[in-house]
Amino acid sequence: MKIALLGYGKMGKIIEQIAISRKHEIVLKIGSQNTHELTSENLQKADVVIEFSTPHTVLSNIEKCFAAGVPVVVGTTGWHKEMDQIKEQCNHFNGSLIHGTNFSVGVNIFFHVNKLLAKLMNNYPYYEVQVEEIHHTQKLDAPSGTAITIAQGIIDNLDSKQEWKNVLVTDDKADDDTAAANEVLIESLRIENVPGTHTVIYDSEIDTIEFKHTAHNRNGFALGAVLAAEWLQNKKGFYPVEAMFNFNN
Numbered sequence: 001m002k003i004a005l006l007g008y009g010k011m012g013k014i015i016e017q018i019a020i021s022r023k024h025e026i027v028l029k030i031g032s033q034n035t036h037e038l039t040s041e042n043l044q045k046a047d048v049v050i051e052f053s054t055p056h057t058v059l060s061n062i063e064k065c066f067a068a069g070v071p072v073v074v075g076t077t078g079w080h081k082e083m084d085q086i087k088e089q090c091n092h093f094n095g096s097l098i099h100g101t102n103f104s105v106g107v108n109i110f111f112h113v114n115k116l117l118a119k120l121m122n123n124y125p126y127y128e129v130q131v132e133e134i135h136h137t138q139k140l141d142a143p144s145g146t147a148i149t150i151a152q153g154i155i156d157n158l159d160s161k162q163e164w165k166n167v168l169v170t171d172d173k174a175d176d177d178t179a180a181a182n183e184v185l186i187e188s189l190r191i192e193n194v195p196g197t198h199t200v201i202y203d204s205e206i207d208t209i210e211f212k213h214t215a216h217n218r219n220g221f222a223l224g225a226v227l228a229a230e231w232l233q234n235k236k237g238f239y240p241v242e243a244m245f246n247f248n249n
């Protein structure tokens with residue numbers, strides 16, 4: 001496939017290597033310095049776009065892909081509030097889009113088991129749940145998109161929780177780290193060079209259950225994005241990343 005990369009930072013560069021190793025060709029690379037090259041004509045040279053840019057640029061980039069009629073894989077996080085609006089646009093343009101807060105296979109297994117675990121924990125209400133995420137210090141959004149997906153998986157399956165609340169944990173611990181009974185607390189920590197670690201913690205007076213995913217590097221995210229681009233070929237519509245997996249069968 002011919003691939004256009006919107007965002008050529010930490011993720012874009014690894015996606016390029018993995019795409020080439022899978023015999024794809026990169027026909028366009030866009031960063032903040034060459035956005036003038038982001039034209040319909042250039043986008044249409046690609047069979048698919050892979051979008052890993054920033055929370056501030058992702059929405060207008062998606063719109064450009066729809067207008068150009070090119071399918072798009074969206075890995076950028078921080079736009080969950082605009083999800084319904086983008087889904088409508090996708091239908092309006094008869095476009096193709098797959099999005100995920102995390103494309104790694106391991107995290108998608110984690111997402112699935114997290115939901116099963118939350119359902120099970122309805123029987124054990126003396127455990128209090130919280131989510132912890134740790135990422136590198138350059139990360140622009142908090143909580144991580146992955147942590148939001150995890151919290152939503154808990155809210156959808158654990159009857160006592162209806163919302164999530166985020167606190168950023170710093171050395172002086174300025175943020176209020178208490179949550180209401182109906183809230184899932186998400187604690188965000190920022191530590192140099194951490195690619196992404198997510199833990200679901202069920203704590204009681206007697207013991208603690210911890211369910212954890214640790215990314216050792218960014219290769220799993222990048223491979224997942226290329227697999228998503230391959231999966232999206234010849235499909236129309238708006239898909240969440242779980243559509244790629246058959247965990248329910």
Ligand SMILES: NC(=O)C1=CN([C@@H]2O[C@H](COP(=O)(O)OP(=O)(O)OC[C@H]3O[C@@H](n4cnc5c(N)ncnc54)[C@H](OP(=O)(O)O)[C@@H]3O)[C@@H](O)[C@H]2O)C=CC1
Pocket residue numbers: 006007008009010011012030031032033035052053054055057061074075076077078100101102103104145221222
């Ligand atoms: N879904 C998933 O599996 C994963 C998602 N992510 C998400 O992907 C996003 C990118 O992460 P990461 O690569 O680490 O971030 P980086 O900051 O390393 O890269 C972002 C890139 O976007 C570029 N950029 C800036 N403006 C535009 C624009 N208008 N159009 C296109 N590109 C632009 C930047 O250009 P310049 O270099 O010139 O500043 C930079 O190259 C984040 O939202 C992150 O949360 C990350 C990992 C996995």
Ligand SMILES: O=C(O)C1=N[C@H](C(=O)O)C[C@H](O)C1
Pocket residue numbers: 077101102135139140143144145146147195196197221
């Ligand atoms: O910014 C990152 O680095 C990551 N972002 C994604 C997120 O917000 O969940 C996925 C991964 O954890 C790395």
